[in-house]
Amino acid sequence: MASAAEQLASNLNFSTFAKAEDLKKRLWFTLGALLVYRLGTYIPLPGLNPEAFAQAFQGQSGGILGLFNMFSGGAVERMAIFALGIMPYISASIIVQLMTSVVPSLEQLKKEGEQGRKVINQYTRYGTVLLGTLQAYGIAVGLESGNGLVVDPGWFFKVSTVISLLGGTMFLMWLGEQITSRGIGNGISLIIFAGIVAHLPTALAGTLELGRTGALSTPLILAIIVMVVGVIALIVFVERAQRRLLIQYPKRQVGNKMFQGDTSHLPLKLNTSGVIPAIFASSLLLLPATLAGFANTASLPSWATTVVAALGHGQPLYMVLYGGMIAFFAFFYTAIVFNPKDTADNLKKHGGFILGIRPGERTAEYIDYVLTRITVLGAIYLMFVCILPEVMIAQTGVPFYLGGTSLLIVVSVTLDTVAQVQGHLIAQQYEGLIKKSKLRGGKRGR
Numbered sequence: 001m002a003s004a005a006e007q008l009a010s011n012l013n014f015s016t017f018a019k020a021e022d023l024k025k026r027l028w029f030t031l032g033a034l035l036v037y038r039l040g041t042y043i044p045l046p047g048l049n050p051e052a053f054a055q056a057f058q059g060q061s062g063g064i065l066g067l068f069n070m071f072s073g074g075a076v077e078r079m080a081i082f083a084l085g086i087m088p089y090i091s092a093s094i095i096v097q098l099m100t101s102v103v104p105s106l107e108q109l110k111k112e113g114e115q116g117r118k119v120i121n122q123y124t125r126y127g128t129v130l131l132g133t134l135q136a137y138g139i140a141v142g143l144e145s146g147n148g149l150v151v152d153p154g155w156f157f158k159v160s161t162v163i164s165l166l167g168g169t170m171f172l173m174w175l176g177e178q179i180t181s182r183g184i185g186n187g188i189s190l191i192i193f194a195g196i197v198a199h200l201p202t203a204l205a206g207t208l209e210l211g212r213t214g215a216l217s218t219p220l221i222l223a224i225i226v227m228v229v230g231v232i233a234l235i236v237f238v239e240r241a242q243r244r245l246l247i248q249y250p251k252r253q254v255g256n257k258m259f260q261g262d263t264s265h266l267p268l269k270l271n272t273s274g275v276i277p278a279i280f281a282s283s284l285l286l287l288p289a290t291l292a293g294f295a296n297t298a299s300l301p302s303w304a305t306t307v308v309a310a311l312g313h314g315q316p317l318y319m320v321l322y323g324g325m326i327a328f329f330a331f332f333y334t335a336i337v338f339n340p341k342d343t344a345d346n347l348k349k350h351g352g353f354i355l356g357i358r359p360g361e362r363t364a365e366y367i368d369y370v371l372t373r374i375t376v377l378g379a380i381y382l383m384f385v386c387i388l389p390e391v392m393i394a395q396t397g398v399p400f401y402l403g404g405t406s407l408l409i410v411v412s413v414t415l416d417t418v419a420q421v422q423g424h425l426i427a428q429q430y431e432g433l434i435k436k437s438k439l440r441g442g443k444r445g446r
Helices: 002-010 014-017 021-040 052-059 064-071 087-100 104-110 114-145 155-182 186-212 218-239 274-296 302-308 316-338 340-349 360-394 404-445
Strands: 242-248 252-254 255-261 262-267
Touching: 014 255, 021 155, 021 186, 021 404, 052 087, 064 186, 087 104, 087 114, 087 155, 087 316, 104 114, 155 186, 186 404, 218 255, 218 360, 218 404, 242 360, 242 404, 274 360, 274 404, 316 360, 340 360, 360 404
Parallel strands: none
Antiparallel strands: 242 262, 252 255
């Protein structure tokens, strides 16, 4: 079956795509949904002074606001109705995932299949509403504390801001679910992807403009381009890399028939945690600089000013903490999303075993041993991909959007979407082969 699928995949061409009507409908739906999202990032909040806010944002763009602005597709710098983006939903999803490994009732729901997942998804939505409301209210209070940012401060502005921002987040959550079910790819990931890609042309133009004015030399720009291409190639290679554990199934008898033992593979991704460690580490490290930016610099004690300066982009302390936190979250999140004991129990339940390893506890220990070793490589890869662009940004002043986190998201989402498109095309070819075989069988019967 695997060889047949690989042969079909190698035979995919433009004619196959032209015949896939369902795939084309899904692609058009996805593009239309992303267009709606991009239009929403230009609708400003009611009661806000856009010019005053744009000036205030420039002084905070290097902190956590710059990171949120990247994920929201520029909606933060315009303070649009989609300024919160999809981040409250992602945060709620991560919190619920963490709680499923701590709270026994949620852990039991996770094992109940489709019905349990629906209940967990509902809890995630409730968490999104709670986090979105708190963040929206904090933004409303922060905007009112600014000088001249709000035309008419008061409770009416607070309430309208909370409703607008929370409504924007809930609409994006719904839009992402619609893309997942009726379009191509993971809807939430594609929304973040569209926001990042929308700013890449501006970042590239800014880099070329620095070269034109002489701020960046031509060899340095070429080196940056080569580095970006090399990092993308590395991301593609590692994200597709797997450690496959050979699973053996014994012979089994069904009725009077004896079936031979089958073999399969348990794929363990080299980077199980994905881009989550980079996002967590960036958010925590940029938080002190953001809080200091909102506070009055003259009122800060000397030690706080020293700490904020040491945690700036490109500083040695920032690099060390950034790498250490990425490694920590890589192991922590992998332990949350993958449970070797559950995997070993499922293998034992279905009669599968790893050659030379006793089923049960020994299998769980072996899987955990292999997963720990490949997570070390995955953490080193994440540290390299994220820290190298940070060094280039600090030394050359290239735009923030060329950072490792944005490259990881863009490449990972692209690989996932291409794989789903290829899957639809392979299914289309399978359906065509089945129809042809039925027609031939019908003609022979006549």
